[in-house]
Amino acid sequence: MSARNGARNRWVVGLLDIQPGDRILEIGFGPGLAVAQMSRRVTSGRITGIDHSELMVRKASRRNAAAVAAGRVVLQLGSADDLPTFDEPFDRVLSVNSYAFWRSPAETLVALRLVMRAGGLIAIAHQPRHAGATDESALIAGQNIIEQLRRAGFTNPRLELNTIKPVMVACALARA
Numbered sequence: 001m002s003a004r005n006g007a008r009n010r011w012v013v014g015l016l017d018i019q020p021g022d023r024i025l026e027i028g029f030g031p032g033l034a035v036a037q038m039s040r041r042v043t044s045g046r047i048t049g050i051d052h053s054e055l056m057v058r059k060a061s062r063r064n065a066a067a068v069a070a071g072r073v074v075l076q077l078g079s080a081d082d083l084p085t086f087d088e089p090f091d092r093v094l095s096v097n098s099y100a101f102w103r104s105p106a107e108t109l110v111a112l113r114l115v116m117r118a119g120g121l122i123a124i125a126h127q128p129r130h131a132g133a134t135d136e137s138a139l140i141a142g143q144n145i146i147e148q149l150r151r152a153g154f155t156n157p158r159l160e161l162n163t164i165k166p167v168m169v170a171c172a173l174a175r176a
Contacts, residue, residue, distance in 0.1 A: 008169055009034040011162050012096050012125045015171060021045045022091040027080045028098025032060025039067040050078030080108045089117040096125045099145060109152035116176035122154060125171040135168040142170025149174040
């Protein structure tokens with residue numbers, strides 16, 4: 001895993017102002033880097049993660065084995081486009097570089113807002129990786145995500161930018 005991936009995840013997790021009792025949902029947790037960072041802060045809450053890859057579920061489960069065994073982390077196979085049913089609302093939701101793969105981002109954002117507690121914080125980070133990607137394309141992508149969040153009923157949207165290379169990362173944040 002590259003140092004950039006770790007830095008990007010640390011940055012996004014830092015934007016969430018995570019509290020010990022928070023209930024957090026990560027969409028597309030990959031190898032579990034952000035889960036590991038969050039589990040150090042979430043001592044009485046729970047982190048739930050869904051990822052479409054069985055391989056990533058296994059890798060992230062190994063990386064976070066102690067927190068999984070303690071019941072503070074639950075990692076499962078799933079998709080942002082077809083969210084499972086959850087027993088309680090989430091205080092925080094994050095997605096790092098998975099938004100571009102959602103079949104229907106508009107519908108998924110509405111569904112995510114519905115599984116969040118009122119006032120909860122969502123963070124959607126995107127770092128373009130396509131050929132010819134630029135800082136400007138990252139900024140435009142971030143602005144588009146902000147607009148989608150507004151349309152989905154989120155409030156107080158803001159865009160944070162980080163100059164992690166090869167192309168800057170845009171993170172759209174908003175309240176449910």
